[in-house]
Amino acid sequence: MSALFLPLVLSTACTVDERTLVVMAEEEQLDSWIVLEDLAREFEAEHPGVHVRLLPLGGAAGAQDKGKFMLAGDLQLDLLRIDITELAAYVGEGALLDLSPCFEADPTWDPQDYFPSVLAALRAPDGRLYGLPSTFTPYVMYVNRDLLHERGLEFPTPDWTWDDFLRAARSATRAADGNGRPATVGISLTQWLQAVAPWIWQNGARLLDDEGRAAMHEPAFVEALEFLHGLLHEERVASFDASFQNQLSQGLFQAGRAAFYGPVGYWETYRFRHIEDFAWDVVPLPRGERSATAIAMTVYVVPRTSAEPELAYRFLRRMAGERYQRTLARIGNGVPGLIAAARSADFLKPDVAPASEHVFLDVIPEARFLPPLSNWRAIETLCQAELEGILLVEDFDVAAACERMRAKTQRFLDREARRRSLPRMAPWAVPGTLALGLGVLVAIGLFRRGRRPVAWRAREERQAYVLLLPWGLGFLLFLVGPALVSLVLACSEWTPLRPFADKRWVALENVTRLFSDATFATSLKATAVYALVAVPLGLALALALALLLRRATFGVGAVRTLAYLPAIVSPVIIGALWRVLLRADDGLVNAGLEAVGLTGPAWLRDPDWVVPAFVLMSLWSVGAQMLVFLGALQAVDPALEEAARIDGAGTWRRFRHVLLPALTPVVLFNLLTGSINAFQIFAQPYVMTGGGPGDASRFLILYLYQTGFRHLDVGYASAIAWVVFALLALLCLVLLRWSRRWVWYAAETPS
């Protein structure tokens, strides 16, 4: 007996003895994951008893939220890769360990090994160092050499100017000619904040002024954006395709149809490495009043929930050490922060395009990070809406948009400043609310139960409760509990970067904030319009389809399946598919419209058409509703319709007086579920537009998500959640009340 237990005891003892290092530093699907695995095994070999557990960086579309929630849950996390734009937020919330003592105690540490400006970005104002760089990239311009040559243009010199650029762009722009050659544009212009920032800096403008206040209203700032707006809408030498959302799905440059592409980072060389149709290279950005460019970077940091900071530091040095940095460079991840790796052949790759990799190193002196003040990821989403407006919409008041950008950013900064001085929330708030909620539930249960039942019924009741228990527990644990917690959160200021216990009490401020939040108003309006149009249209279409498919004739089974299919496909897949279908220039929808002589709108790029585009898409997945209608139609006694036919009723009257009344219960069902679904639309805009252009498709739940996970403002997001819930509850109540006047139930016998 004991012999059986022995191995078990031993193995438990071993795991207790083993130290684990939890590292979240790479995406699982990338090549670097394998390299990191090698590194981990090597580290384990050198440190017996240490197990390195690699977790993939989670989250789609660059939203690396998993780490944040491990922090929020106080789970062990020893090494984390984050984006430099979020570093200030992490540091400000006390989410990182100060590594300075480790560096100071380490004889092998020499700051000179890293690019000084890169290292500086990782230092707090007081000089403390929080991590080491992974790879970074300055923004440069990609050039189609062949296209320039074909148009008789010189390859740009490193010190070319805006004027040189504009001239080249103009000559490179050609409308499609009769020989079937597609149109070419001067530049495929990137459109997110970090990509727009270089133009702003080159024009002598700035994002924040010396006091750290938003400075987007300053004339030089407006002028820089007007220049870009001009490229797109007056000069018409630029294309729209390189918005942040479209970045990974297409590229005019990749298709050989843009002379320039940028400003953009090193990561594109990885995507372009298979281009064989033309020669391409990189050059520094054209200079305006001065030269400047932006820089993007990911860094390794040690979170406060690290259980093994000492080991974490050692592993960090490995990851920022020469071998791993050179491997990352060879794979094409970015410019290594380690100078030796950056200057090595692994990065410069003499025989792989682009020829001028050194440009990425040359521009480092003029490259700037976004000011290390705050959560730039949040400011970026705030500004993105206005940027999209400026760049995508022809008649747009650039100065007014810049002013809005300033106001939004300033409001955010003000709140950030105020946040840390808010009073802490009492520790009993969450348990108290949970207990209160539970108490109310129990009280309701007891009250509704009423008189003590007779013995056999009591026994039956007990059995019923036992059977209900698993569901009941799940319901309490995963629904009621979180809902109550979010109620507490709605009255607090909290970011997942801080421990859950560290919530600040703001009472109803989050709710009052909603009233002055223009984005929320837009979001509410967009959602309401969407629901108001999509739900009735969807109902009508589902009903029409059901009526068509109801008669069993040849092939109907296949058609029914086809009609239902979209309803079971993941909304993310549908979103990805429709993003292609709805493309303005070569999408299938517009091709279809063209075939019947109509010019389709730019759908996802046009603030007036983006909501209709989502409505259109929603109609594509009415299969589930159709199925419900179909079931109800088949339950209608066919004799009723025949009776109506005999009574002289035509198709319409038979529908109106016989079928429709029988369908009213499922109409109500579909109306309710349809409205709820419409109000909760999320996945499609998340993958298709990210809320843009402007805020035009920032539907409520998307805004909620971005508030919580991008802006890291979970309290406000919870308030939004509760307001959305209240609105939906109200809507359902009104619908149910109203339905009493037109819904007819078969079992109903009115008195």
Add this chain to the structure above:
Amino acid sequence: MTRLDLEQIGCTYGTKRVLDDVTLTVADGEFLVIVGPSGCGKSTLLRIVAGLASATSGSVRMDGVAVDGLEPRERDVAMVFQNYALYPHMSVRKNLSFPLRVARRPRSEIETRVRAVAVKLGLSELLDRRPAQLSGGQMQRVALGRAMIRDPRVFLFDEPLSNLDAQLRTEMRGEIRRLHRELGITTLYVTHDQEEALTLGDRICVLHEGRIQQIGAPLELYRKPRTSFVARFIGTPAMNLVGGEVQGEVFRAGSLELSAPSLPNGPTTLGIRPDELVLGQGPRLTLVAVERLGRETRLECELDARTRLVVCLPGDVPTPAPGARNVGVELRSEALHWFDAAGRRLAAEL
């Protein structure tokens, strides 16, 4: 007033022949009952007349005019369904007035007609109820009312009474008869219940597997069934049929021997109604069971292992105990029906 002609109606679903060469005429104002076992094509025939289904071949004429391909409303027929098919969300009033509302008749006319029909059918108190609040008999009346409210040329009934209990059924039968007498509308009435057919119809048409077996007045069918199917189908308890063979004017079935003058040789079926049998001199049978119904006494007898005969004696009469052998049954020759191998009546009856 309308005369209805069905001419060689045939109907095929897939490979299944549901109706085969159905030709019949319903005279002006006549009440014709189509009777047959379930699945014989009665409803199909009715639906073809109504215009709800179309025949594969043949033609329906109303007053000599072919109506094939016309919508039901253009044929101006009214139909009562087995399950009543009342519009469940409409009140009785709305149900009754539906055909008129569809036809956009003036409101005042609708009002008076609804009232008249309600009075005629005793529905005046129920006008504001929903069908779900009515009893079976009341629903039946509403269905009748809806059919008659617009004075159709032809009434079609598809087993309207089969969902009612026995007592209500008898009551409603009388009602339908009365209404037909009052309105005089040409009526085609379908049922699987031969008793209903016998009591209701001016004439009866027996349908079997999509073919007309016989058309005639109720008593004609009872007395002179043209096929063994009709013989067995009409009348309760069903006619006794004994399969045997005629050889030289003698019918033999097991131990039974009967003289069968002027019948051709060959396999032959003997038919005799239970109430035409009396105890007396004749073949010796074994009494298997006795059913006493008060009004009559039924004896179930066995001639041999293959052949059973039911004897129906009027009144509650003394009988031998079940199990008794050698019970004599008298077969009066004028009560015998003869059918050939194909089930056709042999003309040589006496």
